Amino acid sequence: MMNRNEKIPVVAVVGPTASGKSRLAVWIALQTDGEVISADSMQIYKGMDIGTAKPTKEEMRGVPHHLIDFADPSRPFSVADYVSLASECISEVYSRGKLPILVGGTGLYIRSLLRNIQFIEADRDEKLREELTRKAEREGPEALVAELESFDPESAKRIDPHNIVRLVRAIEIYRTSGITMTEQLRRSKEAPSPYDACMIGLDFKDRQTLYNRINLRVDKMMEEGLLQEAKEVLSQSGSQAALQAIGYKELLPYFNGQYSLEEAVEKIKRETRRYAKRQLTWFRRDTDVHWIIIDESMDFDSVVEQAMQFIYRKGWFHE
Incomplete structure (x- = not known):
């Protein structure tokens, strides 16, 4: 029991x-x-x-x-x-x-x-998601990693570089909320x-x-x-x-x-x-x-x- x-x-x-x-x-x-x-x-x-x-x-x-x-x-x-x-x-x-x-x-x-x-709610931006997904298709996921690295190097290092969905989400969070995924994680703990x-x-x-x-x-x-x-x-x-x-x-x-x-x-x-x-x-x-x-x-x-x-x-x- x-x-x-x-x-x-x-x-x-x-x-x-x-x-x-x-x-x-x-x-x-x-x-x-x-x-x-x-x-x-x-x-x-x-x-x-x-x-x-x-x-x-x-x-x-x-x-x-x-x-x-x-x-x-x-x-x-x-x-x-x-x-x-x-x-x-x-x-x-x-x-x-x-x-x-x-x-x-x-x-x-x-x-x-x-x-x-x-998890802090961040707005979904379908247009931005499509744009970033197309960018990954054209230039490879490395392009998303490089973009993420420019404002959130910790997330860029933490996220699997082949996981396009999570890379897109990390960029989307910052673009829509002004807060990085790393900062969100810190606050969330x-x-x-x-x-x-x-x-x-x-x-x-x-x-x-x-x-x-x-x-x-x-x-x-x-x-x-x-x-x-x-x-x-x-x-x-x-x-x-x-x-x-x-x-x-x-x-x-x-x-x-x-x-x-x-x-x-x-x-x-x-x-x-x-x-x-x-x-x-x-x-x-x-x-x-x-x-x-x-x-x-x-x-x-x-x-x-x-x-x-x-x-x-x-x-x-x-x-």
């Missing part, structure tokens, strides 16, 4: 793609009477099932899952949107006496939520977090083991129909989400006759491996993460056992 605490207890299962986060989160939920809340910036979108590795009904094992498969890929969805929805979801799950279990590899979502980042979090990270003793899992997952996605799913999603007008998502954007040159299918699939694998490396770099910076390092001799029961030890140490449960 879970103790009622001043702060809301939250488990967060983090780590790179294909590391087994979703499976672990489900098993934690089964043992703690919890519910799963996704922290994946692509699993939120409708129609993008195979390429984002959304858990199937069988994989959910009857555990309620939230914040999956609800957003329109053609509409903007911000970190602030996620934090607002996830905060409501956590409160609702906890109010029913259930343990909220976050799971995902979108580090910015998880950090912003658990640290209670307060003044409110204390309402959460008592137990962060559990998954990694592998041998990095090649993770890369092999990624390669196999991509092959499985292709067998399950990723090609057709990508064709349908990319054909929708204004589907900016798919153009940003690994597994979809790499297939666009194939559909345009620029790559062979084999080359496109290999690029998906390569980009996914690179993404996993960036995820690990992000989460490794967070000293609050309790890491489970998996080697080939470790079975899944041992992973669950280690995770539960970290959770029970928090003192949330009593007999």
Whole structure:
């Protein structure tokens, strides 16, 4: 039974793609009477099932899952949107006496939520967004990085230089509010977090083991129909989400006759491996993460056992 605490207890299962986060989160939920809340910036979108590795009904094992498969890929969805929805979801799950279990590899979502980042509203300027997006298409994302660097060098250094959506948003915030994203973040950290979090990270003793899992997952996605799913999603007008998502954007040159299918699939694998490396770099910076390092001799029961030890140490449960 879970103790009622001043702060809301939250488990967060983090780590790179294909590391087994979703499976672990489900098993934690089964043992703690919890519910799963996704922290994946692509699993939120409708129609993008195979390429984002959304858990199937069988994989959910009857555990309620939230914040999956609800957003329109053609509409903007911000970190602030996620934090607002996830905060409501956590409160609702906890109010029913259930343990909220976050799971995902979108580090910015998880950090912003658990640290209670307060987002200052800045006006949206669709015309400016289009102008900046076209600039990135013409001159490459480096042009946006250079512009951002001129007034907010910290954000220019912090944001992934290939993430055009976030680069555009950082420039838009400054242009419409006169306040840099860095200053907004500084102001936003003044409110204390309402959460008592137990962060559990998954990694592998041998990095090649993770890369092999990624390669196999991509092959499985292709067998399950990723090609057709990508064709349908990319054909929708204004589907900016798919153009940003690994597994979809790499297939666009194939559909345009620029790559062979084999080359496109290999690029998906390569980009996914690179993404996993960036995820690990992000989460490794967070000293609050309790890491489970998996080697080939470790079975899944041992992973669950280690995770539960970290959770029970928090003192949330009593007999």
